Amino acid sequence: MIKIVPSGDSIIIIKDLNNLKSSTLTNYLVKLNLNEIEDVISLKNSVGIIFNPYKITSSEFIKNIKSLILDKNFTNKRSLKTWKIPICYDEDFAIDLNEISTKCKLDIYRVKKKHNNLTYEVDLVGFLPGFLYLGNLDKSLYLPRKKNPRTHIPEGSIGIAGNQTGIYNIESPGGWNIIGRTPLRLFDKLKDPPIKIKQGDKIIFKEITREEFNSY
Amino acid sequence: MILKNTIEILRAGIYSSIQDLRRVGFRKYGIPKSGPMDEYSHILTNWLLNKDIYSETIEITHFGPKIRINFEANIAIFGSNCDAQLNNKKIEIGVSIKVKSGDILDIKKCIDGNRAYLGFSGEMKLKKVFKSFSIYEKIRIGGISGKKLNKNDTISFKNIKKPKIKKIPSSFIKRYDQNIIIRVIKGIHFNKVQNEITLLDNDFNILPNSDRMGLRLTNNSIKLNNPDEIESTVVTKGTIQIPRDGNPIILMSDSQSTGGYPILGNICTVDISKITQIKPNKGIRFKMITLNESNRILEYVRKKFKSKLGIDLSA
Numbered sequence: 001m002i003k004i005v006p007s008g009d010s011i012i013i014i015k016d017l018n019n020l021k022s023s024t025l026t027n028y029l030v031k032l033n034l035n036e037i038e039d040v041i042s043l044k045n046s047v048g049i050i051f052n053p054y055k056i057t058s059s060e061f062i063k064n065i066k067s068l069i070l071d072k073n074f075t076n077k078r079s080l081k082t083w084k085i086p087i088c089y090d091e092d093f094a095i096d097l098n099e100i101s102t103k104c105k106l107d108i109y110r111v112k113k114k115h116n117n118l119t120y121e122v123d124l125v126g127f128l129p130g131f132l133y134l135g136n137l138d139k140s141l142y143l144p145r146k147k148n149p150r151t152h153i154p155e156g157s158i159g160i161a162g163n164q165t166g167i168y169n170i171e172s173p174g175g176w177n178i179i180g181r182t183p184l185r186l187f188d189k190l191k192d193p194p195i196k197i198k199q200g201d202k203i204i205f206k207e208i209t210r211e212e213f214n215s216y
Numbered sequence: 217m218i219l220k221n222t223i224e225i226l227r228a229g230i231y232s233s234i235q236d237l238r239r240v241g242f243r244k245y246g247i248p249k250s251g252p253m254d255e256y257s258h259i260l261t262n263w264l265l266n267k268d269i270y271s272e273t274i275e276i277t278h279f280g281p282k283i284r285i286n287f288e289a290n291i292a293i294f295g296s297n298c299d300a301q302l303n304n305k306k307i308e309i310g311v312s313i314k315v316k317s318g319d320i321l322d323i324k325k326c327i328d329g330n331r332a333y334l335g336f337s338g339e340m341k342l343k344k345v346f347k348s349f350s351i352y353e354k355i356r357i358g359g360i361s362g363k364k365l366n367k368n369d370t371i372s373f374k375n376i377k378k379p380k381i382k383k384i385p386s387s388f389i390k391r392y393d394q395n396i397i398i399r400v401i402k403g404i405h406f407n408k409v410q411n412e413i414t415l416l417d418n419d420f421n422i423l424p425n426s427d428r429m430g431l432r433l434t435n436n437s438i439k440l441n442n443p444d445e446i447e448s449t450v451v452t453k454g455t456i457q458i459p460r461d462g463n464p465i466i467l468m469s470d471s472q473s474t475g476g477y478p479i480l481g482n483i484c485t486v487d488i489s490k491i492t493q494i495k496p497n498k499g500i501r502f503k504m505i506t507l508n509e510s511n512r513i514l515e516y517v518r519k520k521f522k523s524k525l526g527i528d529l530s531a
């Protein structure tokens with residue numbers, strides 16, 4: 001049974017979605033175009049709505065959202081997009097590849113193979129502008145964040161932390177173990193939307209050489 | 217050469233940035249709403265100039281800019297009390313003031329709070345990025361080329377008007393120099409708190425390294441049971457997170473919209489502006505209120521703005 005709970009006076013969280021995909025629900029809520037909604041944020045297992053509390057109280061808002069979604073027969077029909085992302089594991093980019101190999105007790109060939117051999121799902125877009133959290137990482141590559149985060153991680157860097165792999169789509173500080181880099185600019189601040197990849201989409205990494213990277 | 221209808225930044229101040237309330241709807245891409253830290257003072261600054269609540273102001277932090285104004289208009293300053301002068305004569309805050317071409321505005325120290333807002337009775341001629349002029353330096357968007365104001369920057373204005381002089385009614389003036397109670401709605405992880413009594417009976421202080429992303433609190437560490445067993449969830453301005461060291465972080469205008477730290481609570485919307493003005497040496501204390509109480513406070517404030525100032529906060 002879907003549950004809707006308030007968090008403070010300007011957020012509601014929709015959870016316990018069971019078979020309903022959060023991306024399907026998010027799509028539906030965004031299309032409603034409700035005046036009081038500021039943002040709909042899609043997470044792996046829930047959807048959060050940030051709203052203007054001067055326009056509606058959260059109890060009224062929860063009631064309205066309940067009536068809009070509880071009896072609706074959702075079909076997870078949105079054709080999930082699969083994005084092929086080139087990744088280069090050259091040592092200039094993969095600054096932590098040797099460390100990952102040592103810590104995970106796998107040779108570098110195996111690390112790469114385990115990293116680009118499966119299909120990931122976008123758990124979340126955000127935290128940093130355009131940052132992509134990808135779930136379904138191979139268990140043998142689980143690693144904690146670095147104790148001392150770096151002050152500069154270049155745009156396009158791809159890292160590993162916990163049970164996720166992630167893509168830094170802007171240059172920023174960060175604590176993930178950097179395993180490679182993509183030449184694609186997935187986040188463009190001059191475009192609206194600035195990033196086309198959405199929560200729930202699939203990602204496949206395709207290994208490229210340094211020469212191929214340079215030719216992008 | 218003097219450019220018509222412009223202001224020139226002769227001194228930028230510690231951190232002066234253009235902010236508005238227009239960047240709504242981009243958090244799903246990881247782009248924060250940004251905007252003024254103290255929305256209350258921003259809205260009232262705009263009211264003094266007959267501008268809507270979403271319009272741009274210059275947010276002044278701790279020590280302000282020196283500006284040459286090259287047009288005839290009204291200006292207004294509101295927020296923290298500050299030492300402001302027009303052509304070397306002290307001016308009041310909380311009231312609109314006529315200025316003429318060639319006037320020099322010099323805003324020095326913020327006195328009782330951290331930030332003051334400066335508005336003009338015209339519209340800035342800047343490019344909107346994600347619907348807004350708000351400066352968000354991390355990806356260099358908003359303002360002039362995505363950066364805080366710098367010496368020698370010039371901003372052009374259009375639609376300059378000369379409305380009637382207005383003054384903020386005394387019932388809207390706040391003081392920030394005493395110890396302060398901040399009302400908080402219990403959060404989804406409040407039940408993990410071990411030391412509820414110390415949490416509520418003792419003061420916190422705000423660390424000076426707090427910024428537009430978050431206010432860092434100290435002096436009253438919070439202990440949690442099983443702090444690691446939580447799932448990432450949606451957060452916003454006013455959300456109080458408890459990182460591993462137990463010192464709360466209150467998320468602010470430039471914060472992300474999801475977080476993996478336990479959530480102690482959310483500051484009731486009406487009190488968020490107030491906490492942005494509290495100086496590091498002042499104590500703040502949390503008071504837990506229910507969601508219904510917060511809704512009543514919101515309704516009271518909404519009606520007060522509507523009846524006394526004609527401002528519709530639900531517009």
